[in-house]
Amino acid sequence: MLAAPINPSDINRIEGVYPVRPPMPAVGGYEGVGEVHAIGSAVKGLSAGDWVIPSPPSSGTWQTYVVKEQTVWHKIDKRTPMEYAATVTVNPLSALRMLEDFVALKSGDTIVQNGATSIVGQCVIQLARLHGIHSINIIRDRAGSDEAKANLQQLGADEVFTESQLEVKNVRGLLGNIPEPVLGFNCVGGNAASLILKFLKQGGTMVTYGGMSKKPITVSTSAFIFKELTLKGFWLQRWMSSDKAEECRSMIDYLLGLCRDGKLKYEFEVAPFDDFHTALEKAMGKKGRQPKQVLKF
Known part of the structure; x- marks a missing residue:
């Protein structure tokens, strides 16, 4: 993993108040961006060094290494700024869907x-x-x-x-x-x-x-x-769980293209993973209003 944000829903999952809970014990984090480190012999279309995001999102992004099936990962353009790649799925995609769905x-x-x-x-x-x-x-x-x-x-x-x-x-x-x-x-x-x-x-x-x-x-x-x-x-997770994986990925590519072109930008703060305690306090509002916290691994 290269980077992953701390979203309110991540905190809710840890608190046990979110309606979807991963099997315990579990690693936090639901979205992020990673670099392919190694692939199995049956994997096609991905190579070491590619940038990927879990799409639809998948639990366990707050860790340095993740091993999951190829179907979890969506290859993205490496020209995308890392922080935007890490945060594109939950918030920007919610904005796009709400503007189009109702x-x-x-x-x-x-x-x-x-x-x-x-x-x-x-x-x-x-x-x-x-x-x-x-x-x-x-x-x-x-x-x-x-x-x-x-x-x-x-x-x-x-x-x-x-x-x-x-x-x-x-x-x-x-x-x-x-x-x-x-x-x-x-x-x-x-x-x-x-x-x-x-x-x-x-x-x-x-x-x-x-x-x-x-x-x-x-x-x-x-x-x-x-x-x-x-x-x-509107709940993004319900929308993404209704057989919309390909549609989700095409919209993510569209949003990342806007980010690369400077047509979509938003406020965030990058924190080293070693200092996740401070980032977590900020994300939970214990230090007043703060930008979105993005952990960099």
């Missing part, structure tokens, strides 16, 4: 999301812009929010609001010439999810793919009756 978006449409500073959020902004789709982005009120706004706008965000800025009766008045969103993404829950619902146009859809606040989603009766909103959930 509403038939077209150029000129608008999406709204909370958790916009996350890697999924950053990817949603850039992938949407590539297709002419506007994005409205909601972030938490915290120190450094002005800098966070500027960073997201640099990625292509049309509008970025802190939650407190949306404590108004008519959020539509904040949008100017941007159309009302037809699709929303929620990874926070609680009040942040309610703000998504306020923005959505009649007949709009909110997709929930996380619950960082650990607070439930509360929906007003009028949102269901008068706005006819639809609420759905």
Whole structure:
């Protein structure tokens, strides 16, 4: 293994609260990038020195050597920056699937999301812009929010609001010439999810793919009756387990191509594997908000 990230779902697996649990004892880590060290006599199409990622993702990437069947590994272009190869599957692929799977978006449409500073959020902004789709982005009120706004706008965000800025009766008045969103993404829950619902146009859809606040989603009766909103959930692992291995790999190649071309980028911090304790504390939020932690072996 060359590099692997620490994702919230990795931590949830270790805590025993994730709905899918590997057989014990187990090694952590679900995605990453490795270099082929040796191959069995029956292996075709791979050679020592090739770069590969587990696709669909596979448990046990937080270790220096992994031995698995050839079918687990997907060969990628070695020109890809290592950190992007290590992190492409879970977050960028989630962003791409959510943009394509729930509403038939077209150029000129608008999406709204909370958790916009996350890697999924950053990817949603850039992938949407590539297709002419506007994005409205909601972030938490915290120190450094002005800098966070500027960073997201640099990625292509049309509008970025802190939650407190949306404590108004008519959020539509904040949008100017941007159309009302037809699709929303929620990874926070609680009040942040309610703000998504306020923005959505009649007949709009909110997709929930996380619950960082650990607070439930509360929906007003009028949102269901008068706005006819639809609420759905997205779990990448379920999508990938439904016989979509080849489709998954072609999309990963597409996303890695965008990374190589500088059209898709996101924030991360590389940590040496020997210092995984610090990286883990950062990933668990014990040192305030931190970039995605990527372990380099």
